[in-house]
Amino acid sequence: MQTNGKIVVGNWKMNFLLTDVKDFLQSCLSCFSRHPSRITIGLAVPYVYLPEVEKLLHSENSFTNVYAGAQDCSVFYPSGPYTGEVSALMLASLNAGFVIIGHSERRKFFSESHPMLKNKITNALQAGLHVIYCIGETADERTQNLHFQTIEKQLEEVLSGMRFPSGALTIAYEPVWAIGTGIHASARQAAEMHTFIKEKLKTLNISVKSDDIPVIYGGSCTPENASELFSTPGVDGGLIGGASLKADSFCKILKTMASLL
Ligand code: PGA
Numbered sequence: 001m002q003t004n005g006k007i008v009v010g011n012w013k014m015n016f017l018l019t020d021v022k023d024f025l026q027s028c029l030s031c032f033s034r035h036p037s038r039i040t041i042g043l044a045v046p047y048v049y050l051p052e053v054e055k056l057l058h059s060e061n062s063f064t065n066v067y068a069g070a071q072d073c074s075v076f077y078p079s080g081p082y083t084g085e086v087s088a089l090m091l092a093s094l095n096a097g098f099v100i101i102g103h104s105e106r107r108k109f110f111s112e113s114h115p116m117l118k119n120k121i122t123n124a125l126q127a128g129l130h131v132i133y134c135i136g137e138t139a140d141e142r143t144q145n146l147h148f149q150t151i152e153k154q155l156e157e158v159l160s161g162m163r164f165p166s167g168a169l170t171i172a173y174e175p176v177w178a179i180g181t182g183i184h185a186s187a188r189q190a191a192e193m194h195t196f197i198k199e200k201l202k203t204l205n206i207s208v209k210s211d212d213i214p215v216i217y218g219g220s221c222t223p224e225n226a227s228e229l230f231s232t233p234g235v236d237g238g239l240i241g242g243a244s245l246k247a248d249s250f251c252k253i254l255k256t257m258a259s260l261l
Pocket residue numbers: 011174178179180181218219220221239240241242243
C-alpha cells in the first residue's frame with residue numbers, strides 16, 4: 001500500500017457473506033473511480049474474501065490507490081504445523097496491500113500480547129506488507145488519566161528498535177471506549193492524542209522519519225462526524241468499522257475526506 005496523503009480504511013471485521021461482498025463492491029465502483037489520488041483507500045476484509053475483493057478491485061477494474069488488506073496475520077512465519085493460521089507471506093501471495101495488527105478486539109478476545117504483536121509486525125514487514133498498527137486506551141485508563149501512559153507503552157514496547165522501510169507503517173489511534181459505541185473522540189481529544197503520538201514516534205528508534213508515518217483515527221467515525229474528525233490537526237485519515245459496512249456511508253466518508261483536501 002502506497003500512502004501519499006490521506007488514508008481511509010474500512011474494517012469489515014467478521015461481517016458479510018460472499019454475496020454481500022459483491023453487492024458492496026458493485027455499489028462502491030463509481031465512488032472508488034472518482035476518488036482523488038491523494039486519498040488511499042483500504043478494505044480490511046476477512047481472509048477468505050481477499051481473492052474476490054482483489055479480483056474486483058484490480059482484475060475486473062483497475063483502481064489505483066484502493067487496496068484489499070487483512071485484519072490480522074499469524075505470529076508464526078512463513079509456514080508450518082499451525083492449524084487455522086494464516087501467515088503474512090500467504091497474504092502477500094494474495095496481493096494483500098496491508099495488514100491491521102493489534103486491533104483492540106484481538107488484544108481483548110485473543111489475548112494478544114506486546115511480544116506477539118512485535119512478532120506479527122516483523123512477519124508482515126518480512127512479507128512486504130504495509131502495517132496498520134492499532135493502539136488505544138480503555139475507558140478506565142482514560143478516567144484514571146492513564147491514557148498517555150498506555151499509548152506510550154503500546155508504541156514503545158512494540159515498535160521500539162524495529163526497522164521500518166519508509167512508507168511501511170501507519171498508526172491507528174482507536175480509543176477502546178469509542179469502538180462500536182457511537183461515542184467518538186472529541187476533536188480536542190483526538191488532536192492532543194495524535195500530537196502526542198507523532199511526538200512519541202520521533203523518539204522511537206524505528207529507522208523511518210515520523211513525518212512519513214500517517215496517524216489515522218478510528219472509533220465510531222461516521223458520515224456525520226467525519227468532517228470534524230478529519231479536519232482535526234494531526235488526523236491523517238480514518239479506520240472505519242460499522243460505517244464501512246454500508247456502501248453509501250463508506251462513500252460519504254470518502255467524499256468528506258475528498259472535500260477537505
Ligand atoms: P467502529 O470500529 O467504527 O465501528 O467504531 C472501528 C474499528 O474497530 O476499527
